[in-house]
Amino acid sequence: xxxxxxxxxxxxxxTAMFMATAxxxxxxxxxxxxxxxxxxxxDDWERKMMARDHQLTGTMRGQVDDVIxxxxxxxxxSWKVYESLRNDFA
Amino acid sequence: xxxxxxxxxxxxxxxxxTPPPSSLPHVDEIGSTSAPLKSASYFIGSVCKEYNExxxxxxxxxxxxxxxxxxxxxxxxxxxxxLNKIEKECLDEFRAHWQCLDAKNQELGKCRGPxxxxxxxLFKAFGWxxxxxxxxxxxxQIHERTPLTQ
Numbered sequence: 492x493x494x495x496x497x498x499x500x501x502x503x504x505x506t507a508m509f510m511a512t513a514x515x516x517x518x519x520x521x522x523x524x525x526x527x528x529x530x531x532x533x534d535d536w537e538r539k540m541m542a543r544d545h546q547l548t549g550t551m552r553g554q555v556d557d558v559i560x561x562x563x564x565x566x567x568x569s570w571k572v573y574e575s576l577r578n579d580f581a
Numbered sequence: 582x583x584x585x586x587x588x589x590x591x592x593x594x595x596x597x598x599t600p601p602p603s604s605l606p607h608v609d610e611i612g613s614t615s616a617p618l619k620s621a622s623y624f625i626g627s628v629c630k631e632y633n634e635x636x637x638x639x640x641x642x643x644x645x646x647x648x649x650x651x652x653x654x655x656x657x658x659x660x661x662x663x664l665n666k667i668e669k670e671c672l673d674e675f676r677a678h679w680q681c682l683d684a685k686n687q688e689l690g691k692c693r694g695p696x697x698x699x700x701x702x703l704f705k706a707f708g709w710x711x712x713x714x715x716x717x718x719x720x721x722q723i724h725e726r727t728p729l730t731q
Contacts (some may be wrong), residue, residue: 554610554617569582
């Protein structure tokens with residue numbers, strides 16, 4: 492007896508929808524985190540360190556290992572003026 | 582960086598018009614972000630123990646920022662000296678370790694491989710041992726335990 496292939500088409504469509512959703516979520520998260528994995532279980536300490544990383548590098552996930560900060564780090568006043576920049580938890 | 586409402590005036594060019602008074606001694610700020618600092622944290626803690634404890638006790642007396650400026654400067658300078666030493670001798674192992682941490686949600690337990698070479702390099706160069714303070718003395722340190730799967 493021939494296999495009813497027409498009935499598999501909806502299953503294929505559902506699988507394709509799941510895969511599209513997963514791909515879209517993975518793309519959005521990777522783009523937001525500059526290719527790195529999402530950071531999870533963040534407490535206040537980690538969030539404040541990420542805000543400091545944002546001040547030093549310009550992005551929340553950027554990392555540098557210079558010993559001495561550039562002089563702009565000490566005198567920049569954007570962070571003083573805009574509370575939302577300091578507390579920009581992504 | 583663009584600040585909200587100030588597309589004509591780049592955020593990088595904003596300078597604080599109220600800097601600290603020039604009577605205070607100048608101290609450089611640490612330029613490392615969170616992953617390198619976490620990687621070097623135990624060594625900063627062991628080498629700079631006295632300065633850190635002084636600062637914590639001073640803060641315990643009063644939360645006023647002006648009260649603990651001198652102790653804070655000492656802490657910063659000590660941390661800068663430790664980072665300078667690490668970067669001079671063990672730069673590659675240091676970078677491997679903090680890049681691994683950066684990829685693993687900054688959890689030390691997930692980066693034991695690079696950490697082993699890093700600790701060995703630092704011990705060879707300066708004799709520094711990574712010790713978790715207040716760990717039980719009758720058991721091996723957590724970073725020196727052999728995993729169950731080996």
